[in-house]
Amino acid sequence: MCRRFFVQRTYVLDTSVLLSDPQAINRFDEHEVVLPLVVVTELEAKRTHPELGYFARQALRLLDDLRISNGRLDEPVPLPDGGTLRVELNHSELHVLPSGFQSGDNDSRILAVAQSFANEGRNVVLVSKDLPMRVKASAMGLAAEEYRAELAITSGWTGLAELAVSTSQIDELYDSETLDVDEARDLPCHTGLVLYSDRGSALGRVTPNKTVQLIRGDREAFGLHGRSAEQRIALDLLLDPDIGIVSLGGRAGTVLPVSGCQPRTDVNRIDHRSAHMCQSTRSRIYQPRKPSACGLRDYGIAAGNLLPASSGKSGRDQLEGGDSK
Structure with a gap:
């Protein structure tokens, strides 16, 4: 009889994942989720950001709920789908990285955590929404994946x-x-x-x-x-x-x-x-429109300052285009 053996993976998440989905730690089924300490620090720095602040606060609240339920987060705590979560305080020594990656920035610290767990024989996967981060991980020989889970609606009425x-x-x-x-x-x-x-x-x-x-x-x-x-x-x-x-x-x-x-x-x-x-x-x-930064523009993709970027010209163009059909 053929048996299937379960191989647990260790998913190391960077900050971009939690800023895209504050519930991301619950999306990895029965596997181990690791958050380097620097990720929590970066979330704290984003709490008052006009665009990302909400997601940072939601992610921190979820971590705090787990802290209240389990007492501490430096050891693996159970997650609803059978996996575990831990905030990794150690494994951040930069000497485990190739010399070109020992810059001491936050990305290097996250990569050091992933590399240290891989050196211990774990099946490590670095998960990130950041393309350069995934490229760096692959250059080091680490498995890297883009976080693709849709942002789940956890509150409010969907209709x-x-x-x-x-x-x-x-x-x-x-x-x-x-x-x-x-x-x-x-x-x-x-x-x-x-x-x-x-x-x-x-x-x-x-x-x-x-x-x-x-x-x-x-x-x-x-x-x-x-x-x-x-x-x-x-x-x-x-x-x-x-x-x-x-x-x-x-x-x-x-x-x-x-x-x-x-x-x-x-x-x-x-x-x-x-x-x-x-x-x-x-x-x-x-037609409300958020004055969000997009690339090198301060107020979205439209050219100009706040006034032309927030005008209703785009909506009017779409109306006129549909009316002419």
């Missing part, structure tokens, strides 16, 4: 839920475009739903009277179609004239200005063409 229903309920929803489901009554109004059964699925939304309203996948505005469940539900919300405010959030590149602005203008156009003048038309689109 989306999943419900398991019967095949007959899916058919009823498609036939009548409405469905009464007991589980949906406990959800907030306008929650997007992914309903699935053994033989099919459907998208819906919780109405004010707590029934489920069907969301059709072929709905569009100015030629825009939702591809994912989230986009289709967002488009349905944006096209509903009875909803006064719709808040959408997402990372750069998710086409929020187009999806957020164009349906609103579509609603306005429909209202003004109707026989009666609807008084609930949208008169303003609010």
Whole structure:
């Protein structure tokens, strides 16, 4: 009989990992996670950073919760998925590194910890979001990986839920475009739903009277179609004239200005063409933009100082481009 032997790996994380995902220490299953002490020091230095401060504080709070639960962190403490975490105070001697890496900076200290554990015979993997850091580790003969786990939402409302229903309920929803489901009554109004059964699925939304309203996948505005469940539900919300405010959030590149602005203008156009003048038309689109540094620019990718970089020209260009199609 063939047996599978478990080989535990030692993942050494640098600061960039925790700044991208404060819950990163819980993403390595049953393996050992090591945080060099300099990582905690760098997190402390980032606590008041305008962009990274939140992530640094969240990571430090998680470490403090583990400290409270276990008393100390210099020895391996258990993690929920069976792995362990330790803050490594030792193994930072630079003499274990090649001469070209003994600069004494924070990267060198993290590499020294990884190299020291590797010298002890452990299966070490250095995990970093920083490309030069991974290159340095590979140049030393260490295994290096990019941290790719998505940032999990640990708090706040996502606006989306999943419900398991019967095949007959899916058919009823498609036939009548409405469905009464007991589980949906406990959800907030306008929650997007992914309903699935053994033989099919459907998208819906919780109405004010707590029934489920069907969301059709072929709905569009100015030629825009939702591809994912989230986009289709967002488009349905944006096209509903009875909803006064719709808040959408997402990372750069998710086409929020187009999806957020164009349906609103579509609603306005429909209202003004109707026989009666609807008084609930949208008169303003609010498009916030963080003045984040990007490369060599102080205020994002747009050229200029704060005023032109934060103007609404990009949103207006997208509206005009969609309107011309």
